[in-house]
Amino acid sequence: MQLIQLIIDGVASGCIYGLVALGFVLIYKATETINFAQGDILMLGAFVAFSLIGVLGLNYILGFVLTVMIIAVFGFFLDAVVVRQIIGQPAFATVMLTIGLGFIFRGFASIYWGTDIFSFSTPFSGKITEVGGLIISYVNISIIVGTTLLMGILFAFFSFTKIGVAMRASSENQLAAYYMGIPVKFIFSLIWSISAGVAAIAGVLLAPITLVDTSISLIGLKAFAAAVLGGFGSIPGAIVGGIIIGIVEQLCGTYENYLFEGIREISAYLVLILTLIIYPRGLFSDKAEVKKV
Amino acid sequence: MSLFKVENISIAFGGVKALNNVSFEVNEGEVFTIIGPNGAGKSTLFNVISRIYQPNEGKIYFEGNDISKVAPHKISSLGIARTFQNLELFENATVLQNLLLGRHIFKKTNFLNEMFHTPKVRKGEMEHRLKVEEIIDFLDLQHYRDTLINGLPYGVRKNVELARALCTSPKILLLDEPSSGLTNEETNDLGFWIKDIQSILKITIIMIEHDMSFVNKVSDRILALNYGEILASGLPSEIKEDAGVKAAYMGE
Numbered sequence: 001m002q003l004i005q006l007i008i009d010g011v012a013s014g015c016i017y018g019l020v021a022l023g024f025v026l027i028y029k030a031t032e033t034i035n036f037a038q039g040d041i042l043m044l045g046a047f048v049a050f051s052l053i054g055v056l057g058l059n060y061i062l063g064f065v066l067t068v069m070i071i072a073v074f075g076f077f078l079d080a081v082v083v084r085q086i087i088g089q090p091a092f093a094t095v096m097l098t099i100g101l102g103f104i105f106r107g108f109a110s111i112y113w114g115t116d117i118f119s120f121s122t123p124f125s126g127k128i129t130e131v132g133g134l135i136i137s138y139v140n141i142s143i144i145v146g147t148t149l150l151m152g153i154l155f156a157f158f159s160f161t162k163i164g165v166a167m168r169a170s171s172e173n174q175l176a177a178y179y180m181g182i183p184v185k186f187i188f189s190l191i192w193s194i195s196a197g198v199a200a201i202a203g204v205l206l207a208p209i210t211l212v213d214t215s216i217s218l219i220g221l222k223a224f225a226a227a228v229l230g231g232f233g234s235i236p237g238a239i240v241g242g243i244i245i246g247i248v249e250q251l252c253g254t255y256e257n258y259l260f261e262g263i264r265e266i267s268a269y270l271v272l273i274l275t276l277i278i279y280p281r282g283l284f285s286d287k288a289e290v291k292k293v
Numbered sequence: 294m295s296l297f298k299v300e301n302i303s304i305a306f307g308g309v310k311a312l313n314n315v316s317f318e319v320n321e322g323e324v325f326t327i328i329g330p331n332g333a334g335k336s337t338l339f340n341v342i343s344r345i346y347q348p349n350e351g352k353i354y355f356e357g358n359d360i361s362k363v364a365p366h367k368i369s370s371l372g373i374a375r376t377f378q379n380l381e382l383f384e385n386a387t388v389l390q391n392l393l394l395g396r397h398i399f400k401k402t403n404f405l406n407e408m409f410h411t412p413k414v415r416k417g418e419m420e421h422r423l424k425v426e427e428i429i430d431f432l433d434l435q436h437y438r439d440t441l442i443n444g445l446p447y448g449v450r451k452n453v454e455l456a457r458a459l460c461t462s463p464k465i466l467l468l469d470e471p472s473s474g475l476t477n478e479e480t481n482d483l484g485f486w487i488k489d490i491q492s493i494l495k496i497t498i499i500m501i502e503h504d505m506s507f508v509n510k511v512s513d514r515i516l517a518l519n520y521g522e523i524l525a526s527g528l529p530s531e532i533k534e535d536a537g538v539k540a541a542y543m544g545e
Contacts (some may be wrong), residue, residue: 175381178365179375180398181368181397
């Protein structure tokens with residue numbers, strides 16, 4: 001029973017890793033750059049939500065939607081104004097740039113919001129439900145349901161809409177996409193926008209558990225491990241990678257006494273290393289299968 | 294009246310003048326071929342025409358409108374399609390998916406309709422599919438409809454790229470070395486198809502090509518480039534006898 005309980009908690013935190021990992025994967029597939037500021041964008045999302053809901057007192061849903069929109073627009077311009085400038089430079093330049101951007105975001109957050117730990121009330125905070133002896137918090141339910149819904153929407157988006165197909169085409173072959181009439185640069189900025197929006201969603205969903213402070217940006221590291229675990233290729237891969245890491249982390253934390261002190265903190269990377277030894281391309285490598293964006 | 298006109302195009306990469314004051318006109322309905330030794334500036338010219346490169350000087354007119362400042366992704370909706378020397382296909386997609394992407398510019402449905410796949414969207418998809426099927430029949434691709442590009446032989450891929458360009462319903466078709474890498478038989482077929490594209494689909498063709506017997510067979514007019522400058526232009530029979538062209542190809 002306790003095991004199932006732990007797995008549910010693990011799936012919930014894994015969904016958060018998965019959502020951030022998804023942001024890594026979307027941007028990597030399309031532009032072959034890695035946005036190391038992904039975790040910091042999640043942090044910004046949580047802070048903006050705190051300002052809107054906790055400080056201004058907006059309704060939770062309204063605050064949530066506004067936060068995602070603000071961060072998505074921010075992500076769009078982050079690409080259009082900053083990142084696009086270094087197209088054509090070595091990949092290393094983008095890595096340095098995004099790491100630097102992450103530092104700037106964290107610095108900005110601690111200047112503007114301060115270094116205290118904040119919280120804001122959500123309709124899910126502190127509530128639990130009991131299903132067959134299992135205690136499940138509303139927060140966890142909101143995360144799991146939210147992630148599932150988001151996956152469904154993204155799937156429909158990439159499969160059926162003109163702009164979603166344009167994104168897949170641009171990821172696959174930029175030159176050809178141009179000649180199919182696709183505005184590739186605009187599409188890339190939109191992908192940044194979606195990645196940032198998804199990170200913001202993760203940030204707001206996560207806020208009731210971790211509370212809001214600058215250290216939540218470190219989730220980006222574990223999410224990166226999740227993305228690599230999933231093969232850095234497909235959206236489902238990112239989510240599954242996240243969930244695996246979430247569950248393992250939860251189990252390691254609880255059974256720490258049987259293993260060794262502090263294993264929880266390194267479990268994500270242990271899983272990653274072990275998996276890569278067996279599957280060097282990650283679990284869901286997209287080689288030899290149809291590209292899923 | 295000329296359908297397509299290039300006026301005094303010059304472009305330099307660092308100190309290298311890739312094109313120097315190149316001008317020509319292409320008439321509606323003709324097959325216009327650009328030839329020249331390696332490094333003559335043929336591909337650069339193509340990249341300028343299809344708007345990948347911004348020329349330092351000069352203008353490009355299509356149907357009387359200046360298109361020198363049009364963004365590359367707008368080119369296909371004007372009615373200009375192209376193929377590439379080294380193929381630029383969506384490798385991990387099927388032939389059908391590649392061709393359907395050629396119809397991208399014609400999709401006019403809005404986002405919400407698409408998310409819910411409404412009857413309007415379905416009707417549009419059917420029309421696009423019909424158009425794509427016409428092209429598939431035209432270029433004999435029926436057999437490969439659902440095959441992934443990366444599993445196809447080179448000759449078929451070239452054909453798919455041509456098909457995709459045709460799916461955009463162009464007025465003018467730019468072909469970058471269409472016969473390179475093809476077998477003799479495939480080159481023969483290509484010759485017939487180019488003639489068919491010209492006579493049945495009424496599409497004007499500008500092409501870069503090396504295979505001179507193929508060029509002489511399909512071209513209405515030829516432009517010879519060397520070191521970024523125009524060497525000669527005229528009918529195939531004139532080019533064949535041109536002293537400058539002979540010198541460029543055979544050596545002085």
